Structure formats: C-alpha cells, structure tokens
Amino acid sequence: MTDETTIVPLLEPREGIPPVVENPAELARVVRAFAAGTGPVAVDAERASGYRYSGRAYLVQLRRAGAGSALIDPIRCPDLSELDAALADAEVVLHAASQDLPCLAELGFHPRALFDTELAGRLLGYERVGLGLMVENVLGLRLEKGYSAADWSTRPLPEDWLRYAALDVEVLVELRDVLYEELKATGKLAWAQEEFAAVLAHRAPAPRSDPWRRTSGIHKVRSLRGLAVVRELWTLRDGFAREADLAPGRVLPDSAIVTAALELPRTTKALTEIPPFTGRSARKHLREWLAAIGRARTLPESQLPQPSTPGDGPPPANRWMDRDPVAARRLAAARTVVTSLAEEHHMPAENLVQPDAVRRLTWEPPPVVDEETVASRLRELGAREWQIELTAGPVAKALTELEAKELG
Template structure:
C-alpha cells in the first residue's frame, strides 16, 4: 500500500562500509569545534541519529550522536565527553535536519542543546506514503535498494570504548539517510502529500515535553493482578525504592528489579528474608544487595493506616475505555463506530494508516463529547482543539459531520 514502486525483496545491495571509512569519534573540545566548522560549510540537509542505552541505563540520554552532510562527510560525537552541542545548533539553525523516528531522538538531542528548527522525518514520511514497514533498515532496502546491518540497535551504547563494529553500524545509520529523504520527498511531492508531511514535521517539533506522570508506579506491568489496597501500597513502596536505587546507580529500573517481582511481592506480601527470596527475581545479583531495603519497604506498606493506603486508579480527563461505551452510552458507541468507519475509508483512499490520518484519541474525544451543533464549522473547531492539523481537518471534518448528522437524523443518537 504505497504510492511508489519499491525495490523487489532479495535484490538489495548490502551496505557494508561508510564511503569515507569509519570516522574517528569526536571526544574533545577541539575536535567538536572543527566538526562544527566543517558542517557549517557543508551543503543541503544534515542527517542526524543518536544512540541511547535504553534497557541498560536509567536516563534516556544520548551516548553517541551521528551526523552526515554533503561536503562535510560523517561525524561521530561522544556526548559524554562533549555534552554541549549548542555551537552545532547555532551553526545549523537554518538547516533541515533529517531524522528517522524523530520523536525518539529529539528529547536526548535537546538535552545536549541541539534543537532542530526544520525537520524531515523519514519514518513519518514513510507512514504518510503508506509503507507497511517503516523501520530504517526496511525503508532503506525498500526505497533505495540497499541493505543495512541492524545488529547493534539494542546494544549498551554507554560502553567505552565503543567497539569498531558498533561504530561502523552507527556511521552507516546516517550514511544514506539524506538519499532516503530525497527519494521520499520526491514521492510525497508526486502524491500530493508534501504539504501534509511538512505540517506533521512541524507538529513533531512543536510537541511540548510531556508533564511528569502522577503516580507513575501505577504503570507497573501486571499491576491489574493486585486487587487489595494493601497490595497496591506494596507496589508503590517497592516501585519508589527501586526508582531511587536505579537513579543512583544509573541503571534501567528493570535491571534492578523486574516489574514481575514487584507484583508477586504485592500479592504475597512476604514478611521474612526467606519468603522474599522465594520470589526468584529477588535473588538476582542487583536485587539481592538490597534485600533489607525491600523488606523494609514492604513493612512500611503493611503498617500504613487504612486512611493512607492508595486507592484504585481514577479515570483521567478523557473518555472511558471504548469497550465500556456500549453499556455506559450506547449513542456514543454508535458515533464512535461511524467515525471510525469514516476515518478507515479515508485512510484507505489516501494510502496511510488511520492513526496518521487522524489521531485515535481525537476520534474518541470527538464522539464521546461531540459539539452540540453537528455542522462542518463546529466539527472543524472541535478537531482543532483536539490537536488535529489543518490537512487532517480538511480531509475528515466534512465526512465526519455527514456521518454523525446522519445518525442524529435517523434518531439513533
């Protein structure tokens, strides 16, 4: 389901080495300054990528930043040695930055003082063009006919020194990113979707940093199994303690203690070291160091007065889960079904995923609390307040108005 002919499977050429070889890692002020000068003198868009240590480290910071630009070649920057990229940011302020899945890398780049003003997101472009698989390796193979080796995507990039094969992999991630951008730009233009893509890229850049979650411990995987308030208190105390330990040690929380261990402890509420270590994950090397602390946290939860126990989670400010709509508000359930059918048909017509044509949350909120007057003007205004972009509103507002008004006219609402 794409707007352009793609490279047949099996005909891709392996991309094994960067054209100019693996660039040296920039790890001092002089090297960074030289890189800034070189890239400022380059031409065209700049390909950027960042490698993190997700699953290994507590923070989401970058441990390697890769760049490539025509006339400048490629560069690998070590942010642990060069944590301030604000000079690079200034030098490239008017330059289009090419990222793949930009929302993943923009936060860690911003921490370094690098904040693109103009963006081309090759993953998002692929979605708008209807590519079914939009990972970088697949897109490069499908669009350019080149095969990237993706063996180190889940590596611990906080490792020092970085192995040569990891550096090769990192350099190759930006090697043809601008070429991919150029091909996708051409396809967007040919399909009439370029203006839509530019709106989407701007929206990614302007997305505010999410506010910290209240009660983040409630997102513990498997917490739905914990039915008692005392058990929820155990989850809360263990989660908070684990978070403190993980932050102090700069370890991913799951490497300190997995969620499954927290949930099991909340169900069993052990009172002794023996009972706690009967829960297998508590015998792991990292968790075992803190056995006394885990038991103390559980004891705190056991001793809390009833008035201080956490209560079951309350609904947020949005609609309830859609599987409850038929019972709670049958009319809203009919509106949702009608709206989803409209969005699905339009998405199919324009060859893109439904969630890129109109965000599912916007569809839910619109149909749970529609405007009192079901006409184009009020539907457009409602979609605008829900964060829909102008191109999305232009495509969906009138068909949604017709569908919802038809239900209203039939007396189904």
Template structure:
C-alpha cells in the same frame, strides 16, 4: 546514491546490496573540544540538509541521554560525536547547524535527548513519518532503505549499552551507517510525497513533531507496572507502589534502568507474597540473587511501609482518568456515543483508504474517541473543524475529515438540553 522508484520495487528487483562499511570509512569519534570545533566548521561549510541520529542506552540507564550523536552532510561527511566525553557541551554545533533542515528517522525518539544538548532543529524532515504518509506498510529505516534505495543495512546494535566506553568498532560502523543513506532516503521520500500530492501534509506533520511539548509526567506511573492487573487488593497495591517508588529512586540515583534493578514481575510477586522477614523475601525467585540479597533490607522496608498505611491511605484498585471509558463498554454506558463512534470510524476508514494513509495518521485515535464520547455542541463542519483545531489536529487533517465527521456525528441527535 540513486534511489529506486517505489513503484518499481517488487519481486523482480535485484537483491539489495548489503552495506557493511560506510563509504568513507568510520571516522574517529569526536571527543575533545578542538575536534568538536573542527567538526562544526566542516558541517557549517557543507551543503544541503544534515542527517542526524543518536544512540541511547535505554535498557541499561535510567536517563534517556544521548551517548553518541551522528551527523552527516554533503561536503562534510559523517561526524560521530561523544557527548559524554565533552560533558554535554556541544555548543559549536548550534551555529553550524542553524537554518539547516535536519533529517531524522522517527524524530520524536531523538529530539528530546538532542534538546538536552541544546540541539534543536529549525526545520525537520522525518523519513519514518514520510513513509507512513506515503502509505508504506513497513517504515523502519532498514525497510525503507531496502525498498526505496536498494540497500540493506546490517542491524544489530540498536539495543546495545551505548554508555559503554570505549565503543567497539563494529558499533561505530553501525552508528555511521545509520546516517549514511538518510539524505538519499529523504530525497527519494520527498519525490514520492510530491508524486502523491502529500508534501504539504508531510511538512505540517514534521512541524508538529518539531514543536511538540514534552509529555507531562504521569500522575501515578507505578500503575504501569507490568502484571499489576493480577493485584486487586488495595494493601497489595500499596506494596506495589512502595516497591516501585523505592526502585525508581534507587535507579535514578545510580542511573540504572529500573528493570535492571528489580523486574516488574518481582515487584508483583513480592506484593502478593507479602514476606515479613528477609529470609522469606530472599526465598522468592530473583530476590535470592546475590545483588538482591544485598538489597533485601531496602525492599523489605518498602513492604513494611505499605503495611503501616491507614486504610484511607491505600490506593484504589483503579485510577480516575480524564478520558472516555474503554470503547467495549460504550454500548452499555452510552449507546448513542457507541453509534457515533461506529459511524465516525467507518467514515475515517473510507478517507484513509482513499488517500492510502494509516488511520492513526489521519486522526489520532484518542482524539476520535474523545470527540465521539463528548461531541461539540455545534456539530456542523465548522464546529467540528474548530474542535479538531483546538485539539491539535493539523489543517490537512481538518480539511480531509471535518465534513465527514460532522455528518457522522449528526447520525445521532445531540442530547436534549431543555
């Protein structure tokens, strides 16, 4: 499909064409080893990059596994693979897709569940990231397809329970359309990045996404319970922790999304109310539901465990972290750091505006904060470049920012080490 130039997109453009069916129709779902081998053979015989997408059931299941894998390649058409029916054994796809550029939209969301299936790209093109680097304000798949290609995708099943079987036909239409235009979008975004002189930057970013290590597990994930800011008493915090951990274990064992087992708001409410009996517990909203009444003894036991803790076993109201304090406290805590941050932000904003880049893609905000809070001893451009490189910044980012960062960091003198 021919792409419209981004420069020609505007109010005078024709209305986008609504796509309701894949060009070649919806293919049957691949759910047997023989069908998988045939699909792999077809994909291996195809040409050019391969479009890849997955569907998960994040709001319904504990795991982030893929419940459907969509693939499309020139000469092979669209392939819909059911990894559940195949017990996650998608081995024939590995050689079929080797040494092929994979095209994904927001790849960091899909790569982990693909890796669980031993599917890993050797080369990557991320159309969402390409859109950000090209300076587009809206970078969802639907927004880019509409603006760049002149087509509108019907979006309605992204938050569906993809663990459901059999998958409804309209869901399969949606899934197939998600890869229908990815190759055309990739080609158009490639040309736009070339036009803007950003293609090399983009491939550095794509490689960083492709090779990124999984994020380490949080030390105290229960502290992310929504509404926990209303709980400051250490004993109540212990109740939140106990309920969260009990819920997490229950949800993991049954592969259920934790929020479907017990909402965060109910955890906070129970910690504040501190019921002593099942009758008192089920009198609280949500806990009076049929399922929660059956589980009441589980939640009550968690609360009793928290009550039995010694004082020195209770969690502190706040947790230590390895980063700088919130920036709104810098002026009081370290005025020189606040001055550095202000100067650095101004310098980075000017660079981002000049190159039509989102500020957060020029340099990660956390890296900026850490650099300003604890600047390198060597604040020369060379010293700053070494610091950024050691923290994972890409070469194009270093080239654009190191000199300006050096000048901004030297706006205040380093501490006297004598």
C-alpha cells in the same frame, strides 16, 4: 518494492569509519566542517534504553554533503550548542524524530526545520517503516541492524558498533530526497510539512503524579494494601535505579513488585521464594525491599493509596457499549469514515487523524454537529489543518446521519 535479487548490502561508510569526537578541539573542527557543508544534515542518536536510567544520548551521528560523517561522544562533549548554531538554517533529517529529539535537546541541539523519514514513509503508505526496511525498499540497499538494542553506554565502543552507527546516517539524506519527491508527486508534501512542524512543536506532558501506577501487571493487585506495596517498592527501586544509572527493570522487574504485592512476604526467606528477588541487583537490597513491604503492611488505612481515578478523557472503547451505547455507535461510525478515508489516501488511519481525537470527539460531541463544529473540536484536540480538511466534513455527515437514524 525493490527486487530482493537487486538489493546491495551496505557494508562500509564511503569515507570509512570516522574517528569518535571526544574533546572540544575535535568538536570545533566538526562544527566548522558542517557549517561549510551544504544541504540537509542527517542526524541520529544512540541511547542505552533498557540498560540505563536516563534516556540520554551516548553517541550522536551526523552527515552532510561537503562535510562527510561525524561521530560525537556526548559524554565527553555534552554541549552541542555551537553545532546547533552552525546548523540553524539547515534542514535536519531524522528517522522517527520524536525518539531522538529529547536527548538531542539535552545536548543543546534544537532543529528548526525537520524531515522525518519514518513519518514520511507512513504518510506515503509504506507498510514497514523501520530505517533498515525503508532503505532497502526505497534505495535497494541493506543496512546491518544488529546493534540497535545494544548498550551504547559501553566504553570504548566496539568498531563494529561504530560502523553500524556511521551507516545509519550514510544514506539518510538520499532516502529523504526520494521520499520528498514521492510526497510531492502524491500531493502530500504540505501534509508532511505540517506533521514535521508538529513534531518539532511537541512538548512532553507533565510527569504523572503517581508514576508507580504504570507498573506492568498492577491490574492484578486488587487490595489497597497491595497497592501500597507496589508504591513502596516502586519508589525504592526508582531511587536505587537513579543512583546507579540503571534501567529500573534491571534492578527489579515489575513482575517481582506485583508478586510481592499479591503475596505480602513477611520474611527474607519468603521474599527470596519470589525468583527475581534473588537476581544480582535485587539481592543487594533484600533488607530494604522487606522493610518497604513492612511499611506498606503497617500503614494506617487513611494513608493507603486509593484505586486510580479515571482521567479527563473517555473510558476505554471496549466499555463504551455498557456505559453509553449511543456514544459507542458514534465512535463506530466515525472510525468507519476515518478507515475508509485512510485507505483512499494510502496511509494508516492513526496518521490521518489521531485516534484519541476521534474518541474524545465522539464521546462528547459538540451540541450541534456540523462540519464547522467538528473542525473546531478537532483543532482543539490537536489535529492538523490538512487532517481537519480531509475528515471534518465526512465525520460530521456520518454523525448527523446516525443522529437522525437514532431519533427516527
């Protein structure tokens, strides 16, 4: 841990704020410069989460030894495939890579080798792994993090924002270098490399068939008619949001949808008594909102949505004792082992082995529980080899001892 008195504010990029790349000629110069650079490439992307409908990138930042830093406007330069080809053999350094990889892929940028500084920090047992705190604790430098939640779709981007963006990659490679040595010294480098490869190989799950069921607060809606209102309003809002490229919550918050489903307003006056419907974005569509509620109210019973059915996984853990007390005890035994091993190796339990894998294993264990069958099941559930090596034996032992106790 760095002493607070020795922390140095990082206020300006070493070469100043680079100009924003906004046309093919400028992008070609960046490609040539980064192709001629050496070593890992620090990369970051800024989105407009909470402001825009899509998760696209609105600024891409890069830094490499010998090339300096670059800021690319992906609205003006939406194809980074030439940069991707130029850096095909380079290790890409990202912080919380899973957040940025999808929007980089949309631009044609696909890292082949990855170092994720956040994930490395987790494996090393750092308690707080945000970029600012990692830079502070590891390098003794303080980053300004005031613009992380800004609307990066803003144009032109203010100078302070650009300075912040450039600083986000300014020392990312230096952070990577220190963490690399720490991983090597603690025997965790191979584990980290498996994790980085898994991040790169991950593919997003297929879209949900009923995405409206994820409306926050929907559990309050008990009637099928109310669920129909949620479905109609959610679908209508999604269309407005997509068309306007606004985050859906900026068109109409989930709380308004749920309240309308509970109250079933019949008139514009009743609808506007629900405060969010009087907001600027929502007020433009009062007639459409009311019509959607009317459609839901008059749907035939056969067309009403049914309560959600359980997925293919186990129920929530807090229901296990009622549903299957033996499985609940298996889960508790396995969690105790995982927690102990995680403490021994100085990392969060969820990084030692995925909690969902532990739940699925203990809800439906193999017919014969031993180290080999537990390892096979964990592998099926997506656990990495290093995780299996550390956990399969101890978990199998705990489960067999529990089974013997239950039978005895």
